[in-house]
Each structure stands twice: as C-alpha cells, then as structure tokens.
Amino acid sequence: MTASPLPHKRILLVFFLLVTVTVYGNTFFNQWTYDDIPVVLKNPDAHSLAGFARNTMPGRPMRELTYIPDHLLFGDQPAGYRIQQLAWHGVNGLLLVALFHALGVELPFALMGALLFLVHPLQSESVAGIAHRKELLALLFALGAVLCFVGSFAAAGGRRLALWLAALAAYGGALLANEATVTLPLVALLYEWLMVEPGKRVLLRRPLVALLFLVAAGAALMYRFRGLLAPEHLLTVYSKNSFGASESYLPLFMGAMKAFGFYLSKIVLPVRLAPEYVFRLSESLWQPWALLSLGLLAAVASAAVFLRRRLPLVSFGIGWFLIFWLPVSNLVPVAYLAADRYMYLCLPGVGLVLAGCLQRWPHRRFVGASCLVIVVFAGLTVIQNGYWRSEHTLWRHAVRVNPDSTWVRETVGLSYLLTGDYEQAAAHAREALRIDRFNIRAYLTLAKAEERRGNLAEAVLNYEKFTMFGAMEYPDEAAQVRLYLPVLRQRQAVQKQHQ
Structure with missing residues (x-):
C-alpha cells in the first residue's frame, strides 16, 4: 500500500x-x-x-x-x-x-x-x-x-x-x-x-x-x-x-x-x-x-x-x-x-x-x-x-478524584494555605502524612498552617521534622526554617506565659 x-x-x-x-x-x-x-x-x-x-x-x-x-x-x-x-x-x-x-x-x-x-x-x-x-x-x-x-x-x-x-x-x-x-x-x-x-x-x-x-x-x-x-x-x-x-x-x-x-x-x-x-x-x-x-x-x-x-x-x-x-x-x-x-x-x-x-x-x-x-x-x-484554570481549581478537583494520593493531599493543603483556609490546609497535610509519613513537604505545609492557626507548639514540632528529614531534598528551605525556628520558639514561650 x-x-x-x-x-x-x-x-x-x-x-x-x-x-x-x-x-x-x-x-x-x-x-x-x-x-x-x-x-x-x-x-x-x-x-x-x-x-x-x-x-x-x-x-x-x-x-x-x-x-x-x-x-x-x-x-x-x-x-x-x-x-x-x-x-x-x-x-x-x-x-x-x-x-x-x-x-x-x-x-x-x-x-x-x-x-x-x-x-x-x-x-x-x-x-x-x-x-x-x-x-x-x-x-x-x-x-x-x-x-x-x-x-x-x-x-x-x-x-x-x-x-x-x-x-x-x-x-x-x-x-x-x-x-x-x-x-x-x-x-x-x-x-x-x-x-x-x-x-x-x-x-x-x-x-x-x-x-x-x-x-x-x-x-x-x-x-x-x-x-x-x-x-x-x-x-x-x-x-x-x-x-x-x-x-x-x-x-x-x-x-x-x-x-x-x-x-x-x-x-x-x-x-x-x-x-x-x-x-x-x-x-x-x-x-x-x-x-x-x-x-x-x-x-x-x-x-x-x-x-x-x-x-x-x-x-x-x-x-x-x-x-x-x-x-x-x-x-x-x-x-x-x-x-x-x-x-x-x-x-x-x-x-x-x-x-x-x-x-x-x-x-x-x-x-x-x-x-x-x-x-x-x-x-x-x-x-x-x-x-486547569488555576493551581487551586486543579488540585481541589484532583483530591476529589484521587483522595488516596499523599502528594495530591499535600498539594491541595498548600492550595488552601495560600488562600487563607488554614483549617483545611492542616487537615489535608495531616491526611497526606497519614498516607505516607515520608512526605517531607507535608510537614512544612502543616507547620505553616498550624502557625497561622496559632498552634505554635505544633508548628515548631513540624518545622523541626521538616528540617530533620528534608535537609537533603530541600536544602534551601530547610536552611531558612532553621534560621526562623529560634524566633518562633520565642513566640511560643511568650504564648505559654499568657496562657
């Protein structure tokens, strides 16, 4: 032919x-x-x-x-x-x-x-x-x-x-x-x-x-x-x-x-x-x-x-x-x-x-x-x-389709973090870690969400986990978190004194 x-x-x-x-x-x-x-x-x-x-x-x-x-x-x-x-x-x-x-x-x-x-x-x-x-x-x-x-x-x-x-x-x-x-x-x-x-x-x-x-x-x-x-x-x-x-x-x-x-x-x-x-x-x-x-x-x-x-x-x-x-x-x-x-x-x-x-x-x-x-x-x-209109529409649809993905959960958690819904951000980050505790970025998302919710103890704990496990994969971000942690610990101490 x-x-x-x-x-x-x-x-x-x-x-x-x-x-x-x-x-x-x-x-x-x-x-x-x-x-x-x-x-x-x-x-x-x-x-x-x-x-x-x-x-x-x-x-x-x-x-x-x-x-x-x-x-x-x-x-x-x-x-x-x-x-x-x-x-x-x-x-x-x-x-x-x-x-x-x-x-x-x-x-x-x-x-x-x-x-x-x-x-x-x-x-x-x-x-x-x-x-x-x-x-x-x-x-x-x-x-x-x-x-x-x-x-x-x-x-x-x-x-x-x-x-x-x-x-x-x-x-x-x-x-x-x-x-x-x-x-x-x-x-x-x-x-x-x-x-x-x-x-x-x-x-x-x-x-x-x-x-x-x-x-x-x-x-x-x-x-x-x-x-x-x-x-x-x-x-x-x-x-x-x-x-x-x-x-x-x-x-x-x-x-x-x-x-x-x-x-x-x-x-x-x-x-x-x-x-x-x-x-x-x-x-x-x-x-x-x-x-x-x-x-x-x-x-x-x-x-x-x-x-x-x-x-x-x-x-x-x-x-x-x-x-x-x-x-x-x-x-x-x-x-x-x-x-x-x-x-x-x-x-x-x-x-x-x-x-x-x-x-x-x-x-x-x-x-x-x-x-x-x-x-x-x-x-x-x-x-x-x-x-595919935006990161928010993409990942919020993705989590409905694929709720068992740790990466989708972590990414949609970040989406909620960026739009100011810190409760949803924390919930999705926790679910990402429940699915896979080695999802390093989920610790960072969870830490940021808890910090903005005023839960400084939880924030410090998850920032520490991120710096501990993520230094090799995310060296720049881990270094920034290390510099920020002393400031956050001081805020945590002040918060305890007022409780």
Whole structure:
C-alpha cells in the first residue's frame, strides 16, 4: 500500500485549527499550573538562545526552543503561550488525517478518527499544561517521520533517499522533544509487515538483520538507561504510590498492568481525570484488577495479530497504541504509573482503530454513534480544561478524584494555605502524612498552617521534622526554617506565659 496525496490541505488545516480553538479555547483564561512554573516560567534555558546554550536546566531541548519566542513576545503571561499549544495540537490533527489517508482510509472516516484524537478528554493535560508541550512536539515529529517513511514506497531514486533521510531527521526531532518516542522504529516495522508486499519491503527484506538490529538497539538503550533499573528508581515509583514494603519487581509489574487497564477504561469513559493517580501496590500474586488487565493486554495484542489480514488498519492502530504505551508502561521504572499526558502519543492508534472500523462497517447507526461520542467527548474536554484554570481549581478537583494520593493531599493543603483556609490546609497535610509519613513537604505545609492557626507548639514540632528529614531534598528551605525556628520558639514561650 502506498501513500496518496491528501486533498484540500489548507481547508482541512483551517478546520482542525477551528475545532481546536472551539474545544480548547477556554484554556486562554488559565493561569500557570502544575509543572509550568519550574519548566517554563523559572527556566532560564527557555527564555533566550544564550540561556538555551548554557543549558543550566537540562531537559527536552526541542520544547525549550519553542518557549523562547513565547517568552520574548509574552513574558510571564500564559495566554500567549497557548497560541502555540493549540496550533501544534491542530496541526497534529491534520497530520493524522494525512497519515490515515495515506494508509488507505477514506477521507470522511480519516476525519472522524483524527477528531476522536483531537477532542478526547485525555488530551486536556497535554494541551492545557504548557509544560507538556513536549507531547505535542513529539507527536508532530513522529507523524512527520512516519509520513515520510510511508511516502517513500511510492517514490524512487533520489526522492526515496531524501524521504528516508527526512524520516530519520524527524525521528531525531521526536527524540529531542520526548524520549518516549524511542519505540517509533517499531511503527515502521509494523507498517511494512501489515501494509507492504514482501517484495517491496525495505526494513523487513532481511528479517534476521532487522531482528539483530533491534536486539542491538535494545541492548544499547538498556545500557544507556541502565540507571533506571537501579533499586532507587524502583523505590521512586513505589514512593509515589505510598508503597515501601518491598524492593521486589512484582509490585511494579502488577501496578503497570493495573495502569494499562486504567488507561483502557479512561479511553472508553474519560471522566474523573486528574494530574495525579495512585495505585494500591502489593507483593501478592492474587490481584484481580491486575490479572484482569494482564488478560486485556494479552487479548488486545492477540487481536492485533488475528486481524492483520482481515482488518490491517485496525491491527496497525492497535499496534501503534501498544508500541507507544511501552515507554510509559513503567515495566522499566521511570516515573508515574499513569498520567493522562502519557496517552497523547498512544491515542492516534485509537483514532485509527475507529477509522478502520468505520471504513469496514460504514453503517449509518455506527457513524451516527461515533459522531455523538466525539461531540460528548468534546464537551467533557471543555469541562476538563476548566479544572486547569488555576493551581487551586486543579488540585481541589484532583483530591476529589484521587483522595488516596499523599502528594495530591499535600498539594491541595498548600492550595488552601495560600488562600487563607488554614483549617483545611492542616487537615489535608495531616491526611497526606497519614498516607505516607515520608512526605517531607507535608510537614512544612502543616507547620505553616498550624502557625497561622496559632498552634505554635505544633508548628515548631513540624518545622523541626521538616528540617530533620528534608535537609537533603530541600536544602534551601530547610536552611531558612532553621534560621526562623529560634524566633518562633520565642513566640511560643511568650504564648505559654499568657496562657
């Protein structure tokens, strides 16, 4: 199967930009939230080319480069940064239509698959969170790489070589935007296996060579990121889920399976979304939800293989989803077990599954139901964007969704502290410490809340705990607290005399 040109590109681009502005336009009223302040506002690398060259805060260079014009034009006003956010997301919608069309999907069904991707509520975090522009840019370059590779099969001679080189360059851009695109070459292999006649294949013309290349690349990656296999990385993931009972790998594996099932449920029913999720981890083999999710994973993978001849588009969509799920699966411990933004690279596969099914069964009721789902999802996304309006709205919604997270509890406690509700701040900080007594920042939040409530003894006690346990992780704040403690102890002594 070879690529065909996409008609009416300019009209389609305007259409996708209009849809993006309609669904995500309310984010222009949002403030800086979540990771925006450290990644964008206080990152000197993102403010000028000179700062970028100094690289004082190593991160994702492609993302930082795009922040520089935003900073020069808009300074510390987040609304201006959102122009790029929405533009990249809309362009990704157009590129998806181009890719689906190149794979043989008729234009109306390609549009519906891309619209599902564009307006799905899981996308709200990536679009509303300016710090998560890395997801938008990574997909932009990944789609460009795949389009070039697919187009190369309809080209010859120098043009084919140019498309291969362009695909490699785009892959490099994707990696510079987000390392989660490391598995992108597997998409090229999957395309050849499903869509290209054996005699026209390039990467799979010699399967043994391709296999050896993948093994060598995998070994190189494992060596490059060998630190991720260290026990401390495992414990980092465990600590985010308030689990410290073991250094065994089994709880991580079972947690990753729970997260996979969680993703499938949120794709189908995208409600109660939040920036942080926790999972109950255990060393037990008998974990019904994890085992059910493992069964679902096996079923999904089996379906991709079973449908490869009858419904190759659906098989390719499933494969795309699984290929981009692997880097964020935490089968190798990296970070959070689940996050909405992790689905940004995966959801094009879901869109292709829908487009492939619509092309195979273009019944009026099926098409109508798909349109209704897209409209409902768009409405849910508008609502979800509203939760990202400020730090206070974001975390107060998050604690309703995820009350068992110590980090959510501590952050919402800080939110109440900043807005003067010291009783709620103390209550949430105490709950954060009940869930995990090693949540160091919760001691600081609790100390500040109790000080403002006039409970100086409690404040001194928790300030002392913060300086005792937090000196290594928060050296500057711990030093400031040490300097402040003598003053507070004097106030405490005076308070006792008047009681």
